[in-house]
Ligand SMILES: [Fe+2]
């Protein structure tokens with residue numbers, strides 16, 4: 001079989017020759033009904049019968065891998081797709097650097113690999129659960145379709161991780177695959193594994209911020225795992241990254257369109273001061289300071305996903321050749337890091353300052369720094385829209401010490417500029433930095449569905465171009 005083509009004949013589309021792998025095929029077919037039950041229970045509520053104009057991967061060829069068509073979401077062909085193997089691939093980093101990449105799980109790293117795959121896998125269904133009510137308040141059919149596209153692809157990412165568990169981890173893998181269907185985002189007894197994936201995504205501004213910030217963490221993690229010496233994991237993640245690019249697009253353009261609409265409405269009304277919040281809100285758009293507060297919230301929640309700045313687990317995973325750095329293959333150093341150092345932002349004598357730490361222990365910090373750089377590029381593009389419309393306002397990422405639950409800065413309170421605050425000051429000023437109840441109520445009041453083809457809610461600008469080059473009035477979702 002040509003690896004670039006996907007076999008659609010069986011229950012589970014795949015390019016991993018599942019037809020010749022009876023054991024894994026049977027394991028996945030057994031897992032399938034539980035997955036469909038999960039999707040029906042926890043997937044987009046109220047739209048399971050609707051026809052959605054979705055893309056489905058039909059190939060893993062980077063040029064032209066998807067086809068678009070109307071699909072009922074429960075009938076989506078979730079499949080197992082790996083990027084093509086690179087001939088003669090070597091382990092690119094760590095103590096095994098230069099050895100042949102592993103095609104089977106190395107026994108000594110089995111537990112570590114399984115843990116990383118399970119954690120990645122757990123985030124995928126979690127975000128579907130978090131977003132399940134948003135269809136009901138979609139600002140347009142275009143946006144509703146994008147939400148559902150992200151949702152079905154997160155479902156496919158779960159399949160991607162479950163395939164690795166079922167194929168390479170025997171009984172433990174099967175149990176982990178079951179558990180991935182049992183945990184629930186935000187559930188008090190069986191929550192998802194990571195904090196940010198137990199938060200709510202109550203409105204569309206949150207959804208766009210989530211796809212901008214939290215899916216971008218997903219991208220960073222996938223980039224680091226795509227470097228793995230365990231070749232099946234590397235190939236799986238490489239293909240997931242092609243889908244992830246669309247999730248970034250949805251987040252970035254979603255926030256951009258909200259900002260654009262706000263600035264346009266302000267200009268039309270002759271309001272030049274972005275802090276005239278009540279006047280701006282009367283226009284039926286979201287004021288820029290509130291958008292900033294949502295960014296502060298989602299950025300700080302997402303930073304926690306990178307874990308402790310100094311981490312033995314991260315060092316071990318790198319040393320073992322299991323999880324690399326962001327774009328390891330483009331970095332110019334020895335790829336072993338046994339002697340090097342890396343500057344880590346720490347709390348020392350009560351002050352936030354850099355300290356050189358062993359590079360191996362500082363890998364979470366390094367990935368987070370790369371992430372912050374990537375976020376800043378996106379924020380710069382938002383600011384260009386604001387500047388072009390002549391509004392004196394600049395969106396800014398908050399300081400990394402702001403509002404943290406994990407790592408160095410959990411012990412302190414800080415404002416968005418990184419100045420330390422007493423507990424009392426924090427309590428008093430919290431609503432300056434993070435969405436208040438009143439902010440949330442206002443945003444909620446705008447969340448009225450706009451389901452007429454080609455129409456958009458008043459608080460968001462239409463996109464520049466349609467999906468799959470469809471015209472403006474295209475009916476992206478045929479609501480049943
Ligand atoms: Fe994903």
Ligand SMILES: [Fe+2]
Pocket residue numbers: 154215218244247
């Ligand atoms: Fe994603």
